[in-house]
Amino acid sequence: MFVTPAYGQEAAPADAGADTHAGTEVPGNAAHEGGGFPPFDSATFASQLVWLAITFGLFYVFLKRVIVPRLGTILDTRAGRIQQDLDQAAKLKGEADAAVAAYEQELAEAKARANAIGQQSRDEAKAEAETARKAVEAELDKKLAAAEGRIAGIKASAMKDVGAIAESTASAIVEQLVGKADKAAVAAAVKSAG
Template sequence: MFVTSAFAEESAPAAEGTAGAGAETHAGTAVPGEAHGTFPPFDPATFPSQLLWLAITFGLFYLFLKRVVMPRLGGIIDVRNDRITQDLDHAAKLKGEADAAVAAYEQELAEAKTKANAIGQQANDAAKAEAETARKKVEAALDKKLGEAEASIASIKANAMKEVGSIAEDTASAIVEALVGGKASKAEIAAAVKSVAR
């Protein structure tokens, strides 16, 4: 225990005034005046022992760090690195699986589009074939009706042409009678009508 000189001087008269064991206690705790100097850690005389203990403490602390703390930290870092490596490998594996799934999906989508196009083409071809069949049926029916109509027109025309000859002969005979006043023979009128009809 450190006691300053002023405190020691003040406590000395008090120690004289007290009796018995109390005075001896105060007198025994007083520090002589010449012992007061610099603080021991700052005393140059204690530097070698301080440096020795500093080296011993540093060496022990270094050995403690090297033998105990650093292996544990190294183990923790190794475990963490292993875990990170495993996580990265697992992530790479999952990414590969995801890429494979995406590729499979895209392939299935392409196949589905191809099938849909094929089905659409088949339906289109079937519709065209049906339309072509229906068109041919309609054309055949129209050709038949057209043939019948042409035959009917030819028949009507032939009948009309027969009637035209006789009408022309009657008309020519009536015109000759009106203009000339006499009758012409039927053979002459028929020959004249035939020559004009050519």
């Protein structure tokens, strides 16, 4: 398929006095007839630089008067909030440190009281043990004295019986050896030996 350029046809004017023209071409600007991109046209550099300076100045004034103060306000608000948070944190840290110090003080006092109670309990137990020991010793001393008294009584009784047994044994030996023994002489001899 072939494409052929279309040309506009001129129609008979409906109006004899009107100059109408039909076509496909775009009306051009006399300054742009060189065919270049307008911002790169050296003939318009001066006006472009003026408009650049004006636009930059307006943008600078807008930044200085509107944007920077708002940013400064935001930064000041944030700095104030941060400082307030830091102050609050320092206050809470001080309270926490005070609570820790109070806790440690109470803990030290509780340990001291516990040690004092323990020492008092040990002293009381030692005193009770000493009292019980003395009571047991006193009772043992009484029993020992009673036992010694019984032993002395048994010893005295045994010694009394030993004398009688010794006299009868000595009399029996003398009778076996000599025949008849004198009881008074044998009793005097046993008493002198004992």
